[in-house]
Amino acid sequence: AQKVTQAQTEISVVEKEDVTLDCVYETRDTTYYLFWYKQPPSGELVFLIRRNSFDEQNEISGRYSWNFQKSTSSFNFTITASQVVDSAVYFCALSAGYKLSFGAGTTVTVRA
Amino acid sequence: DTGVSQDPRHKITKRGQNVTFRCDPISEHNRLYWYRQTLGQGPEFLTYFQNEAQLEKSRLLSDRFSAERPKGSFSTLEIQRTEQGDSAMYLCASSPKAGMTYNEQFFGPGTRLTVL
Numbered sequence: 501a502q503k504v505t506q507a508q509t510e511i512s513v514v515e516k517e518d519v520t521l522d523c524v525y526e527t528r529d530t531t532y533y534l535f536w537y538k539q540p541p542s543g544e545l546v547f548l549i550r551r552n553s554f555d556e557q558n559e560i561s562g563r564y565s566w567n568f569q570k571s572t573s574s575f576n577f578t579i580t581a582s583q584v585v586d587s588a589v590y591f592c593a594l595s596a597g598y599k600l601s602f603g604a605g606t607t608v609t610v611r612a
Numbered sequence: 613d614t615g616v617s618q619d620p621r622h623k624i625t626k627r628g629q630n631v632t633f634r635c636d637p638i639s640e641h642n643r644l645y646w647y648r649q650t651l652g653q654g655p656e657f658l659t660y661f662q663n664e665a666q667l668e669k670s671r672l673l674s675d676r677f678s679a680e681r682p683k684g685s686f687s688t689l690e691i692q693r694t695e696q697g698d699s700a701m702y703l704c705a706s707s708p709k710a711g712m713t714y715n716e717q718f719f720g721p722g723t724r725l726t727v728l
Binding site: 504533535537542543544545546547550591593595598599600601602603604605 | 643645647652653654655656657660667668701703705707715716717718719720721722724
């Protein structure tokens, strides 16, 4: 069984602050993929980033960065210099095959 | 280049009625997925197609639910004898067979079902 836990239900920040979203996962599979999706108020899930279980290198893509640590089963996501348009629900997800297992989501509100 | 489309976007029905939703995946994607999302929760997997073959159905998919993908292109999800507990957002996603993005799922805008 696979499980994804996002302990933070809501985060509120002022524009230009950094936001870090926590994600902890459980799986018995040795090969798996981790994802972050964004769901703005319009409702459509937007793919942000993907990481496979063999690659723990942390990267930065624009204002997004992530910290993948297999030792603690964590896959945290950071938005640098947040903007109002970043306001959305963010989901962490895990896949060891074809189906995604999602966390409950973290609602991020960025105030101007 | 069009993404995943779903129709209708909203559906309000009375308890006991049947409803059908349609999903059109990205044209070159051979994998198609249905998920259900209730308020305040993440999406939950319902079923998966590879071409026209339905390869897995979640236990969430009771016998009142049926999904088809007759020609390996669009898919339909039908709910018979709807119940108030069926009220949710129904999301469709697709992914390509191979390549660098083969396991990235691209989601449609969803169909929001309200059962009165």
